[in-house]
Amino acid sequence: MNFLNEVAIRHPHAISFAAGRPIDEHFDAADVHRWLDVYLKHEGIPASALFQYGPTKGIIAEPVARHLRADEGIEIDPAAVLVTVGAQEAIHLVLRALRRDDRDAVLAVAPTYVGFTGAALTMDLPVFDVRDGDDGIDLDDLAETVRRVRHLGLRPRACYVMPDFANPSGRSMDVPVRHRLLEAAAEHDLLLIEDNPYGFFGPRRPSLKALDHDRRVIYVGTFAKTVLPGARVGYVVADQRVHAADGSVSLFADELAKLKSVVTVNTSPLAQAVIGGRLIEADHRLREANAGPAAEYRRNLDRMLAGLERRFSEPRFGGRVTWTAPEGGFFLVVDVPCVVDDDLLELAARDYGVLFTPMSYFLRGGRAVSQLRLSFSRILPEEMETGLDRLAALVADRQLP
Ligand SMILES: Cc1ncc(COP(=O)(O)O)c(C=O)c1O
Structure with missing residues (x-):
């Protein structure tokens, strides 16, 4: 996680699907x-x-x-x-x-x-x-x-x-x-x-x-x-x-x-x-008091599921990119045809302007796997679309034969 924070600081303009945070606009x-x-x-x-x-x-x-x-x-x-x-x-x-x-x-x-x-x-x-x-x-x-x-x-x-x-x-x-x-x-x-x-x-x-x-x-x-x-x-x-x-x-x-x-x-x-x-x-x-934010997170989730479908059902990915479809929360997991490690994260932030969390961070021993976590809680619609375009470009370039 420290490495992720460092990358985020080094590349402040990268669109981030990394942090699981609530929407700032709700704070007053x-x-x-x-x-x-x-x-x-x-x-x-x-x-x-x-x-x-x-x-x-x-x-x-x-x-x-x-x-x-x-x-x-x-x-x-x-x-x-x-x-x-x-x-x-x-x-x-x-x-x-x-x-x-x-x-x-x-x-x-x-x-x-x-x-x-x-x-x-x-x-x-x-x-x-x-x-x-x-x-x-x-x-x-x-x-x-x-x-x-x-x-x-x-x-x-x-x-x-x-x-x-x-x-x-x-x-x-x-x-x-x-x-x-x-x-x-x-x-x-x-x-x-x-x-x-x-x-x-x-x-x-x-x-x-x-x-x-x-x-x-x-x-x-x-x-x-x-x-x-x-x-x-x-x-x-x-x-x-x-x-x-x-x-x-x-x-x-x-x-x-x-x-x-x-x-x-x-x-x-x-x-x-x-x-x-x-x-x-x-x-x-608090459930009632959070109905507004909960609806926004749900809209973000739907937008993200549709966005993943639109991009990764393209023939160039050969059906090799899949993702979980949660009913709520802040996160989903994407399986990609390449290893997701810190090098890929650095490359993604530097050359493609997109950030995510490698799933290795959630596995004991930190072994690199070909999965990443995307957070959809706090991202604006246009940012999400651009971020997913960038992610699709990264995966297309890096996918293993
Ligand atoms: C599953 C889980 N547990 C605990 C926490 C930590 O919560 P807190 O910010 O209240 O310390 C988080 C924060 O993201 C979380 O995702």
Whole structure:
């Protein structure tokens, strides 16, 4: 990812299908001031109450729990919510808490989000791949991987999944698969880490956490795509019970808070108040509040699918370029008849003026494959057309015989 950022900086005029960001035009400074005021008024506190350090678990667990009930059908005690510096900190804390010693390991549906594998790498926590297949997770491979990990003398602690419009694949799990995954998790005594940044941007299905009656699911959420990425506010729902050696019982959220207290101390109260105000103003219904942006992302997705079809069905590609057709989210994956590595990325930016993310970034070991991820969330229609023309020219010139 560093290389991608460097290339983007070196070639600022390249059209980028790389970054998975929300549309900037939806941000307005006046909203931020208003949301802050809404929060302060609702809480009956002066702004100065936000100027100090705050409680480690955060100050907006209550509105977050209401939002989860309204939007996701997740019934949760606010005590099980820990507010974090984005979903990224939540992932990091969860992995750190699951790693007791070097016999612990985690599983992840591959290809997977680099922020997950990157976090695991920083703490020497091994990650084992589970195939995604057409269902979003191959449950036979999950069983087989658990068996293999145990055979190695390791403890498979959890499997990381993105059931809705996954990053990078764009794939979603249908409802029966979600039920079967929960059953498999119980059977293999595994936790599931459900990461759901894109769930509001496509057809609604129940989250795993909404279907979880067994406290199997640790749910990671973020306001980066639904409110403001710059606020850096996310959260984790961790209602699992932790039994200590002295017989005391705590919530996993409290164990995560202990770790957070020595990582980021607390999430900025000012940033939380902005998000809290947004939630209160929207009556905690962020799905509804995001209907406009969601429709725009959908239009972009349709435009991109049509644009790919128009260009890559040409005889010169011989049907060798294919792509996934997600129902929503920010990303899709294209298979191309050439190896997609950093050299190709550099060449694409320099000579063709187009940027994408090589799929190798989402595979452990970073082995180059002939796939790339395209993000369609933030790109203007004319830019998309020009960018796809450039991508088609690159693939036509570089395709292997
Ligand atoms: C799957 C996934 N999880 C987590 C994150 C990180 O979210 P945040 O910006 O809240 O840290 C992202 C960001 O793009 C993501 O795609």
